[in-house]
Amino acid sequence: MGGTSEAYALAEKFAEKDYPVLSSLAGRTSHPKIPAGRYRIGGFGGIDGLINTIKKENIGLIVDATHPFAETMTDHAWRAARAEKIDYIRFERPLWQAGKEDKWLTVNNIEEAVAAVPANSRCFLAIGRQHVNEFLVRKDVSFVARMVEQPENFVPEANIEIVLGKPENEKEEYDFLVNHHFDCLVCRNSGGSASFPKLEAARKLGLPVIMITRKPLPDVVILSAEKDVIDVVRTFCQADRAEKHKETNG
Incomplete structure (x- = not known):
């Protein structure tokens, strides 16, 4: 599988x-x-x-x-x-493990992540395509969701932007976070090396990370x-x- x-x-x-x-x-x-x-x-x-x-x-x-x-x-x-x-x-x-300089808030599921996003913030959603719609209830937050392909059954909303593609390294991730002026990011604790650069970039910028843990x-x-x-x-x-x-x- x-x-x-x-x-x-x-x-x-x-x-x-x-x-x-x-x-x-x-x-x-x-x-x-x-x-x-x-x-x-x-x-x-x-x-x-x-x-x-x-x-x-x-x-x-x-x-x-x-x-x-x-x-x-x-x-x-x-x-x-x-x-x-x-x-x-x-x-x-x-699992990824938080370092002493990381600002992680661990949550159990998407619902808890939606609730944990700070009010009136600009938030990076690094969660894939399937769960983007669940964040649309937070009308006070400006979201940017990044993925490989356009999500299915997605209804465009004023408070969310879809970005296609994926940075290749920590420098590109750092530039992406800076250029979009994020206040926080949401991601799932997938582990592995391919997706970790965004967390290294967030650490350098001192950005809070809402980390969804595995069941x-x-x-x-x-x-x-x-x-x-x-x-x-x-x-x-x-x-x-x-x-x-x-x-x-x-």
Whole structure:
């Protein structure tokens, strides 16, 4: 279950080893990057649809390497694995940790983030496309939301500006924050290095950050190192091949 930079890197490693892996992409962007090896694009149609795919493809192990906030997909994958009695592991980036110079306010969800935005402020929304509409109730705040593609079902409002694209480094992030005269920013604790420059820039500017934390996951195996995931998949594939060899040779 992919779509993240970590999932693409894993697909490359698995393809090199010729492991029987199927990558799944949600297809939320118009031109998704294609992973190495076999892949599919699109939703499953809920838990039942995912279970049908597990049966059709004879899946024995799910590696959930989706975005840390793809909560519905993670929930469906975990439940489908339990229903079919197959193995499931979650590959997840470690959380970002606030430094002594950071001004973070940690909140539990989007609703708390909406309420936490200071009154009459200018706020940078670094939360992706799906939750922009939920901030529109704050008519007293001037928002700028940055994303790769225009959000679906978005109704233009006077208090929000959509900016497409993504700065490549901390210097560009710093210039972006300065040029837009932000008072604060909202982001999700996604972890990883790709999105961290905006937080480094915010630290230098002394900007408050409203940080949405992740929901706790159910009792599942969570790995944060690529090597550990590769070891699990290698062991699984070796056992699977041995079992098939045993069946073939009686």
